Each structure stands twice: as C-alpha cells, then as structure tokens.
Amino acid sequence: MHASEEIAAILAATPSGSAMVAKDFDANRETAMKPFVGGYQIIHFATHGFFNSEHPELSGIVLAMVKRDGSKVEGFMALQDIYKLDLSAQLVVLSACETALGKDMKGEGLIGLTRGFMYAGSKSVVTSLWKIDDRATSMLMKHFYEAMLHDGMTPAAALRSAKLEIRKNKAWSAPYFWAGFVLQGEYKERIVVERNSWSRVGLVISMALFVISSGVILQKRRRTRFLKRQTQP
DSSP, X not given: OOHHHHHHHHHHHSOTTOEEEEEGGGXXXXXXXXXXXXXXXXXXXXXXXXXXXXXXXXXXXXXXXXXXTSOBOOOEEEHHHHHHOOOOXXXXXXXXXXXXXXXXXXXXXXXXXXXXXXXXXXXXXXXXXXXXXXXXXXXXXXXXXXXXXXXXXXXXXXXXXXHHHHHTSGGGOSGGGTTTEEEEEOOOSOOOOOTTOOSOBOOOBTTEEEEESBOEEEOOOOOHHHHHHHHOO
C-alpha cells in the first residue's frame, strides 16, 4: 500500500494551511457523509472501491470499519449513500480500483460511482477503468496535483500531463500503469487554492480524509474480506 505516499505528495502540492486530513479511524462513512463535506471543491478518495457488476446499485467505497475502541462501525459507503450527498465540488477523485466501471440499466442508463458523484453535485470525476498499481498511482497523483495546483492546469490537462510523466519511467511505461484513469464531466476551469485560505477548496484521499482549503480526503486500508461479504447473497 502506498496511500501514505500519495497523501504526502498531495499535501506537498498544496499551499501551506490549505489542507486538512482525517485518517485511519476518522476516515469513516460517518465523516464522509457529514454536511461540511458538501462545501469542498476537491474531494479525493484513495481507498478501495467496490463495483458489483450484477447489482451496480450495491457498489460503493470501503472506509474504516472499526472505531478506536475496537467496536464495529458501518464502513461501506454505498452508491445510495453517495446519491444522498449534497456536493458543490469542482472535482472528485476516486483513486481506487475499477471506480469508473458501471452497468447499463434499461431505462436508467449507466449506473456506477461516477454517476453517483455527479448526481450528488460534482462537476467532474476522475476514476479508474481497471485494477491499479498502488506505487504508480501514488506518483501519478503527485504529478496530477502538482500540475493542477502549482502549474495552474485544468483537471483534464493536469491528468494528461501526469500520465506523460509516468510514461517516462521505464518501469511504468506500459499503459496499464497510467492509462486507466479517466476524467468525466464538464469542468474546464483552473482550481485555485490560496495559502491559508478559508475558502472551501476540498480534497479527499483514501486511507485518509483530506481537505484542501477546507477540502477533504478520506483514507482506509483495503479490506478484502469485507468486499467478499458484499458479494455474498
């Protein structure tokens, strides 16, 4: 797992005083669904996504499943929970496996996490088409946020720039390591984060909940056994 590296890289790319982190036990479903999350402009999840190909409405994001005292807590933010969010985000990033997948339902269209976050109010969403490599992804996100927040690129241009940087590394030159991430939506303007700003520019990263300029990042360890339970009838 390289989520900690991903978090550190994103924090390094943000102006001083503009990021907030909630991680480990605090990176839970309750935190992710609090009303204040709706005010953030960037939300980045670097956690484990789960797509149910048979019943896409059961897809979701895995977060912390226990409290600090060891007691259990609901750790699965299902698609129906995402639909209930009231976001004003310019960008949601789902840095997890297969988060771009969906199923075409007759009369409903493509059902998946991307649609859920856009329905909730996000102008654009970055997701992955297949199982991602943790190390390569942490570096891709580093370049992505540097290009977006330091160089002033739009999210689409920043994502393209990050992919080109990853391709330069011989170990990650194959499309598998960088081509899986796609951006959907209409957001074409720069996202500006000011130093020590109180404006709600947000970010969410898995294994920890980040916020930039009052943004948010959610983070949690991958739970294979939990995902298996989700597929059981």
